[in-house]
Amino acid sequence: MAGALIHMKLAVMRRDISGPRSSWVFGGALVGLLLAVATIDVATLNATHDSTVRDLLAVVFAVWTLGWMLGPAYSGQPVLRGEQFQLQPIPRRRLALGLLGSAFVGVTAPVTFVAFTALVAFGIRLGAVPVVVAVPAVFLQLLFVVLLSRLTAHLFGALSRSRIGGAVSALLNAAMLVASSSCWVVFIAVHSVLTTGFSHGFSITVRSLPSSWGVLAVEAASRSDWPMTVLPLLGLALLTALLWVAWTRSLGPARWTRATVRGSGADRAAPGGRLSSGATAAVYVKEMRTWARDPQRMQSFVVAPAFAVLTCLVPLAFHSTEFLPFLGALTALMGAVTAANLYGQDGTALWLTVLMPGSERADVRGRQLAWLTVFAPMTVVLTAVGIAVGGHPELRPWALASTVALLGGGAGLLPLVAVTQLAPGPDPREIRNAPLDHSDVTGQAFVMMIMALGTAVPAMATVLAGQLLHEPALRWAGLVAGAATAVVCYALLGRAAHRALARRGPELLYLMRTGKEQRGKAGEGATFIQAMPAYRRRLFWSSFLVGCIALFPQALVPLLMKVSGKVSRVWFLALYMPNAWQWPVIALMSVIGLGSFALAARIGLSELHAQRS
Structure with a gap:
């Protein structure tokens, strides 16, 4: 059963790679690998306090877990879903095993596995025994986030046609847009945390999350604290088993969901009167x-x-x-x-x-x-x-x-x-x-x-x-x-x-x-944009994106602040540079922005000329 579903998933992936969503697939894989490498790099940072790297790694793992939870709301339901097999005479547990196996086929699970190997990198800096403990923790944590994502996908599927679902998805989109446009804040915050560390309350909160239990087990192994080494791993395994049972039971007909009614008899009178x-x-x-x-x-x-x-x-x-x-x-x-x-x-x-x-x-x-x-x-x-x-x-x-x-x-x-x-x-x-x-x-x-x-x-x-x-x-x-x-x-x-x-x-x-x-x-x-080849259309819009980011928030806004004398560094790269380098960085960002717009204009004009001729 698992083999058949994996073959089905691979067939869908081949279509995505060669279809109109290929740019999403390759772009997402590249960004995911960069984030995974950055996660591993977090485990190798040097901090003033020994516990800071542990807490910072726990925060990063919590972000990865949150991404798996919220992924179905942004990228849609999984390719293979339980409701697609409701009429098939397949036992629920056997179907669940097949769907779980197919969930590991694709881009997201391997990339996440690479990110979670940061536990091994964290164990290496602590000793040989923590490395041994980190290996099962990596696999348990990956299985945990995959099952958690399946359950949240079932929940978002129930909300998918409702206005509540639309509002939830909108909030997620807004948060992602702001996070992507404010990425400089993350680097500034990490630099500050490495110096001062997290507050005691925040540290306790982030360590209590299941996504942090693997980190706690690895650190406890370095202190030879065996009860605290075993208990987080057992807790993670038990929680994963509970998620498995809940997801297996959710594979039946979703009787608790109902279609959204886009109107009612009470709304017959048109607003606006005359x-x-x-x-x-x-x-x-x-x-x-x-x-x-x-x-x-x-x-x-x-x-x-x-x-x-x-x-x-x-x-x-x-x-x-x-x-x-x-x-x-x-x-x-x-x-x-x-x-x-x-x-x-x-x-x-x-x-x-x-x-x-x-x-x-x-x-x-x-x-x-x-x-x-x-x-x-x-x-x-x-x-x-x-x-x-x-x-x-x-x-x-x-x-x-x-x-x-x-x-x-x-x-x-x-x-x-x-x-x-x-x-x-x-x-x-x-x-x-x-x-x-x-x-x-x-x-x-x-x-x-x-x-x-x-x-x-x-x-x-x-x-x-x-x-x-x-x-x-x-x-x-x-x-x-x-x-x-x-x-x-x-x-x-x-x-x-x-x-x-x-x-x-x-x-x-x-x-x-x-x-x-x-x-x-x-x-x-x-x-002329619609008639472009796909690769030139991607280059056209990528140039526009780079031009907008480089010219407006990274060049013109810092320039106006410097001229007016009211400087707030916020997320502007030039303003974090020494005074002697601020104007050159503003000039560089202006050149990058104008050059990107020029490249987009050249592509557009050439395609327009080709279409007319």
Whole structure:
């Protein structure tokens, strides 16, 4: 049984390696190996206190365990699941053994095994006996995280079609985005911990976690404390056995789950009263109901404020409150980025609009109004809270002008990007609550982010002019410039969007029906990005990503801080350098950012020229 399931898993892996998700597979494997090597390196660090390395290794193992627990919410359910074999006359324990064997086939389990060999490296620095103890601890810990992941996958599967599941997935996505953008903080924290060590309470807490029991056993073996060597290993084995029993029993029909009902008889009255009499109002009502019921829309609704709040809270660890007034601006920006695939999320329901000539304008305007209704109040409240809590009166013109401009720019760009950069995916009835099971919106998100930031340039330039000329009135005129930009973007970009929808409606519907693998074959409806070979498309968006990170947060923001004289190091690499090296590092980051954008532009222009010819 195990052999057959392993062959099935290998067949699926061969398809992933050669299919559209190959970049995810290879990229994930590379990142995972780098993290595994970094974990082993943690076990070899030198610290002021002997217990610091033990506690730091326990924290890293807890992060790996958390990653296995939360993985099903982000990357989707396992390839082979128990419910797929419900109608097969296979004993549950035999099926469980087969599924467990297939769980070790792939990328994640071998990479995690490499990371857990840090226990052996930790034992080597303590003596020969701890190395012997570390070997079974590595295998027990790997088996523990695999079984734990299977149980959490069962739980997330029950939540996958619910709005609660969408909110949980959104919070995880926001935390991952903030963690990836704030990775410099980790290195700074590790350097501080190696010098001062962890607090006593934190050390006790992290050592009590099951993910730390292997570390405790190895350390106890170095002291010849045999009861404390055996007890953590026995506890880990017993907990693993309990997880095995619970997972085996969960392989039957999931009778305790139920389908999510996207509406009820009590909700028959359309919100808006008389407003629902026109075509635009009808679309508005439909969109508001979709925002309230659809798990994908729930993700967009939660990710934006969660990302903004977490991003602005990270600098508080360095006693910096300069980012708090921009809570609302970040929310508006991420609200536009996460909701940019409006038509792609609707799936082939686009045919309802295509078959009604002249309905495109009402469809676009209704979606714009609904997005503003959802995000504008939230953005205003967060801006007010950020200004009140963070202080910094000199930043208020910047925060208010950028917030207003990004709200209008997001509302204008939202339908335009959704039409011109549509990312096809499964119909709503077929999706699961995991980002990798949805449309591939990476390129679309970068386009939306760059264009939305561009809509805030006039307002920011006005405020900057007032700052340089020491004219308070001109600084506050940035708010007027932001409002004017917002109105123009809403009107003109919305008009461009409904015209593009009327012109390209059939091609967009074809893209939605054929899926991601057929995007480059959509005839005249395909853009030059969609017609690129896969490897050039990956290079194109990778260049954009590197350019955004290097030019904006690592070059322009430190430059403005140096010019203004108000320096907060936070996560900016240049500001952690000696004074003599800060300007050269800023210049280097600017060159890297501009060079990356130039490479992306060259790829795009060459592909556009090739497509036209």
